[in-house]
Amino acid sequence: MTQSVVVQVGQCGNQVGCRFWDLALREHAHVNKKGLYDEALSSFFRNEDSRGRDGGADTVGGRIQRLKARAVLVDMEEGVVNEILQGPLREVFDSTQLLTDVSGSGNNWAVGHLTYGSAYREQIVEKLRKAAEHCDCLQCFFLIHSMGGGTGSGLGTRVLSLLEEEFPDVCRIVTSIYPSAEDDVITSPYNSVLAMRVLTEHADCVLPVENQSLVDIVNQINHMSQGGKPLAAIKRDSAIICGQGGLCGAEKPFDAMNNIVANLLLNITSSARFEGSLNMDLNEIAMNLVPFPRLHYLVPSLTPLYTLADVSVPTRRLDQMFSDAFSRDHQLIRADPKHSLYLACALMVRGNVQVSDLRRNIERLKPQLPFVSWNQEGWKMSLCSVPPVGHCHSLLALANNTCVKPTFMELRESFTKLYRKKAHLHHYLQVEGMEKSFFSEALSSLSSLIEEYQHLDATKRSLVPDAPRLAIAT
Structure with missing residues (x-):
């Protein structure tokens, strides 16, 4: 073990x-x-x-x-x-x-x-x-x-x-x-x-x-939990x-x-x-979801967000769980994955769910999810028999998706607003070992990361497979 x-x-x-x-x-x-x-x-x-x-x-x-x-x-x-x-x-x-x-x-x-x-x-x-x-x-x-x-x-x-x-x-x-x-x-x-x-x-x-x-x-x-969702009885x-x-x-x-x-x-x-x-x-997460070493930011999505009172779970509810995992409401960052490009995706399921349920839902959802042309089958699946306490089942989706780019762009914009004014810079530069180059190099690194995601997005509508000019992880 x-x-x-x-x-x-x-x-x-x-x-x-x-x-x-x-x-x-x-x-x-x-x-x-x-x-x-x-x-x-x-x-x-x-x-x-x-x-x-x-x-x-x-x-x-x-x-x-x-x-x-x-x-x-x-x-x-x-x-x-x-x-x-x-x-x-x-x-x-x-x-x-x-x-x-x-x-x-x-x-x-x-x-x-x-x-x-x-x-x-x-x-x-x-x-x-x-x-x-x-x-x-x-x-x-x-x-x-x-x-x-x-x-x-x-x-x-x-x-x-x-x-x-x-x-x-x-x-x-x-x-x-x-x-x-x-x-x-x-x-x-x-x-x-x-x-x-x-x-x-x-x-x-x-x-x-x-x-x-x-x-x-x-x-x-x-x-x-306060009754905002019809027919939903919440387990406390x-x-x-x-x-x-x-x-x-x-x-x-x-x-x-x-x-x-x-x-x-x-x-x-x-x-x-x-x-x-x-x-x-656990090693398989990076191995299967990170084709490029620097592009290792995986968007997490959790479902269900609440527990229904009944124990038996109809198929339609199970299917809904998979659909929810790809909606913005269940993601732990504010992003829109369906309008961005998937490099790979892992579905980590817990509870009484069959492999056939997993495969059926992947086939159902695939047409809606734009995957990079050279990794159309870039899915990783996991089934754990023990559900979380209080749940019949749960699903964690980890998506390597270019939808993280807007978050990083907002961060760069906030950084630049401060940096242009040199606001609070002296608090950093008075620390021993800290140099102004740390800021410019960090900004350059972030901009380079954003450009790599932009380059991938540019291939999204290409009909001809066009692997981005990035170093593939070995």
Whole structure:
């Protein structure tokens, strides 16, 4: 069995990570009634005996002694991590795998990336190595961070660089929370564009999630739960609706939004955690969905957003789930995939769904979805038999689609507005090691990425197959 390590950086990264571990424990408890340490648990948790040693499945007849998350928690403000350590999940985290400071990064990428990145480099590497040593077969690092703040964007991308440096052969999947246009952090465009350069160069896959999309989805769920959708009876124990999950206390302001991202991670890791008739290896995500190394931004889409009260699911509802996965309302970024070009797409299904259902819906939807001419069969399928708690089934779609381009163009425009005025630039340039060239190089990298997507879009209406002049990943 392979194992993966989750690296949480910054306030947002740790809050989302906490929701993931909360819901993952709830999910495993729902399936693992006997409380045995099994292969499913070992994928993201280790079993530690009373002496602090890894116990494995043989410890006291395979029973769980002390379950520890395969996680590294980093934040340059100690508030969120301290809150986790005082909460119901405190026993799940190894205190030696936490790294905090007190002053924060001041919403400054340079402070996070250069100041703290240099000061804490050895400690971060040591904690990453220790987490890796606890794995029999390390398959993937999941990095969770935000793009708008200083620690998430700056130190988060520094950690990503260290992961490539120390573990070049281990897959790096990054979940990046992008700020909304009305973000209250004035320097978020700087932080996001500076972070984008590192994500483009050092990640294997990036799952971009926009704050505004999360707000829209939460509002949509609330509307449904209040009777806005006819004939829809909402189960209040749904893992997506219920902000409290299974272990946490009182609901907090961003819990509902964090839960959506946590459910994205639950779905993408389901094949690694549970059995299924068509499980997808995590390495296969990058292998099958990323034909060009830099174009590794995968648009996530989740369905259903709510749970219907009845247990039996008619075929028409199952088909609707597949249709919803390709609608704008279910995407975690604001984009229109049907009017853009697909390079590849993965469908990760959980619950009692047959391979025939999957293939039938792909054939039904294919005529509506414009795929690049040289990869018309660019579909990857995954079936996990264990549904999320409170659901009959669920679907996560990961689309490598040029529809991310407008998001990146908006980001570039916001960056340029600030940069032309040299607004707040001195806060960055006074950081040791930070140079003005960082800004121009980051902007150039983003513009180059946008151009690559534009070049692909230009081939969309071509009747003659015309593979873009880009280096295909090997």
